[in-house]
Amino acid sequence: MDLNERLITQGYDHIDILLIDEEANQTTVADITLHKVTDLEYKLYLDPETITYHFDVDDPYFEANQKDDLGNDKKVKGYILEW
DSSP: OOHHHHHHHTTOOEEEEEEEETTOOEEEEEEEEGGGOSOHHHHTTBOGGGOEEEOSSSSOEEEEEEEOTTSOEEEEEEEEEEO
């Protein structure tokens, strides 16, 4: 199950994602309607094989490796911000 499907099965529909990398850089990917997105991993430059989910906490998030501008991997946390 991919990230998009996993979020939908958790009851999410329209979200923002706050990405924080290992150097504390923050990026917000706003206004994501999950039913309209076909490949969320590709949109966020994530390696699908590295995604771990943490939905059973007060502030749900996922962790994954993300490609940076130079093509290097960096570890990110993606916090789910529900509308």
